[in-house]
Amino acid sequence: MRPLILVSNDDSIHASGVHALIDRLVKFGDVYAVCPDAPRSGQSMAITVSEPLFLIPQPDYNGARMYKVSGTPVDCIKLAIHHVVPRRPDIIVTGINHGSNASINVLYSGTMGAAMEGCAFGVPSVGFSLTDHAEDADFSQCDPVVDHIVEAVLKNGLPQGVCLNVNMPSIGHPVTELRAAVGCRAHWTEEYREYTDPHGRKFYFLTGDFINDEPENESTDLWALEHGFASVVPVAVDRSEETIPTIQWLDEACRAYRP
Amino acid sequence: MRPLILVSNDDSIHASGVHALIDRLVKFGDVYAVCPDAPRSGQSMAITVSEPLFLIPQPDYNGARMYKVSGTPVDCIKLAIHHVVPRRPDIIVTGINHGSNASINVLYSGTMGAAMEGCAFGVPSVGFSLTDHAEDADFSQCDPVVDHIVEAVLKNGLPQGVCLNVNMPSIGHPVTELRAAVGCRAHWTEEYREYTDPHGRKFYFLTGDFINDEPENESTDLWALEHGFASVVPVAVDRSEETIPTIQWLDEACRAYRP
Numbered sequence: 124m125r126p127l128i129l130v131s132n133d134d135s136i137h138a139s140g141v142h143a144l145i146d147r148l149v150k151f152g153d154v155y156a157v158c159p160d161a162p163r164s165g166q167s168m169a170i171t172v173s174e175p176l177f178l179i180p181q182p183d184y185n186g187a188r189m190y191k192v193s194g195t196p197v198d199c200i201k202l203a204i205h206h207v208v209p210r211r212p213d214i215i216v217t218g219i220n221h222g223s224n225a226s227i228n229v230l231y232s233g234t235m236g237a238a239m240e241g242c243a244f245g246v247p248s249v250g251f252s253l254t255d256h257a258e259d260a261d262f263s264q265c266d267p268v269v270d271h272i273v274e275a276v277l278k279n280g281l282p283q284g285v286c287l288n289v290n291m292p293s294i295g296h297p298v299t300e301l302r303a304a305v306g307c308r309a310h311w312t313e314e315y316r317e318y319t320d321p322h323g324r325k326f327y328f329l330t331g332d333f334i335n336d337e338p339e340n341e342s343t344d345l346w347a348l349e350h351g352f353a354s355v356v357p358v359a360v361d362r363s364e365e366t367i368p369t370i371q372w373l374d375e376a377c378r379a380y381r382p
Numbered sequence: 383m384r385p386l387i388l389v390s391n392d393d394s395i396h397a398s399g400v401h402a403l404i405d406r407l408v409k410f411g412d413v414y415a416v417c418p419d420a421p422r423s424g425q426s427m428a429i430t431v432s433e434p435l436f437l438i439p440q441p442d443y444n445g446a447r448m449y450k451v452s453g454t455p456v457d458c459i460k461l462a463i464h465h466v467v468p469r470r471p472d473i474i475v476t477g478i479n480h481g482s483n484a485s486i487n488v489l490y491s492g493t494m495g496a497a498m499e500g501c502a503f504g505v506p507s508v509g510f511s512l513t514d515h516a517e518d519a520d521f522s523q524c525d526p527v528v529d530h531i532v533e534a535v536l537k538n539g540l541p542q543g544v545c546l547n548v549n550m551p552s553i554g555h556p557v558t559e560l561r562a563a564v565g566c567r568a569h570w571t572e573e574y575r576e577y578t579d580p581h582g583r584k585f586y587f588l589t590g591d592f593i594n595d596e597p598e599n600e601s602t603d604l605w606a607l608e609h610g611f612a613s614v615v616p617v618a619v620d621r622s623e624e625t626i627p628t629i630q631w632l633d634e635a636c637r638a639y640r641p
Contacts, residue, residue: 164431164432165428165429165430165431166426166428167425167426167427167428167429167456167495168426168427168489168490169424169425169426169428169454169490170424170426170490170588171424171588172423172424172588173423175577175585175586175587176574176585176586176587176588177583177584177585177586178584178585178586179583195428197426197490201573201574201588202574202586205572205573205574206574206576206586227502227620229620230427230498230499230502230619230620231427231428231429231456236426239489240489243486243489243569244569267639267640267641268639268641271635271638271639272635275631275635279631279635281629282628282629285625285628285629296641297641298641299641300636300639301635301636301639302636303626303629303632303633303636304622305622305626306620306622308620310502310503313464314460314464315435315460315461315464315465317465318434324436324438325436325437326434326435326436326437327434327435327436327437327461327465328434328435329429329430329431329435329460355632355636356622357622357625357626357628357629357632358622358625359618359622359624359625360489361486361488361489361565361567363563363564363565363615363616363617363618365618365624366544366616366617366618367562367564367616369541369544369616370540370541370544370562370616372534372538373562373614373616374562376530376531376534376538376560377559377560377561377562377614379530380526380527380530380559380560381526382526382527382555382556382557382558
């Protein structure tokens, strides 16, 4: 039986990035794409809890079944699993995102939110991103990377609770090298521009500069991207077990509690 | 100098849970509460990327400065840090959430999203939740737990990149015991109810049953809650470094890539 491949993104069913992704995936299996009906960037793992979700079939694209959802990327994955795909997907692939999801951007990305939802559901999941926000970005430079990673994940699987965050630099041709990397420590500075409305109320738009906090660290995703390589970062959806021992005072503080 | 305490939540500035939290915090330091102007449950770490955010001062409450924001819990933390607090907070405390954020709920929770944002910014951060969704839930049963944890975190700090997810059972009186725990593996089944609109289009509302996948595991947060204890789960915001070695095929697959 051909693999069942579930696709989503956060740039919407109309984005060229998801079409470029589907073009690569149809040779690996039967593809179902369930994507937001409009851009939902920055939605992280948000879910729609108290509004209705419309799930609207779209015309097939290159052999793939297409659906749009009036919700977030995670809504798309959940609805797809429960009401679209005929059986459990063999792999969930998200993207290709228009813009980087490297470093701390992974926390806010709807494309990676969808991959993390797939991972939480227990399906091997991968998110792909290209460091070019343009609507007409050249996704052909992603082709061999997508092929290579999807083939490897279909063959090898992924550990329970771990998905992959793959970022590719926009350099006009496919990368020559993939790097297994860690998410780079970074932060945004001066994050908001302030305005005043006609009634004297302040309002704000998100903006700011991205600062790499460890530019010399060769093991990070940002280092790989800045050197023209693609980065492959494993992302753990839940690592509380390994984290407890790092807080040396926690057990003692819990035992010291008196109501 | 008294500690500077930044507070947020996802149930809105009007929720009784955040007022109950502030009532405990004012004795520890100077409190600034920056919360959504309406409920934003399920917003995870979502950010508002292409709409304006209004930041509106509210009347003080019990000595705390209060603000409401027309955005997500993470928007609240980011705006607060850049445009509200006079200096870097010493601690960020979110909640008290109306309803459990234990187990996989931590992934979707806006209250925990705000705590994770604080953690990503490098400030010790804690989210509190009570397992009662009612608007008039009895938060007095949380008092000694909040006091104990906030005091311990102010004294001991937290490791870089780790925040705390504290859940308390609604049992009519304060818990007698705190348990350092891991997030329980669980899943939701039958997640959507299907409807048909007057035009024949299908739509869906989120619903479903929560299934504990490891009910016998005494180290989980759900086990603690079900036995009348509060759970304290360390949540890692980025653990890619420790995760790479768990994917044994990854390095070899990256080296095998040819464009």
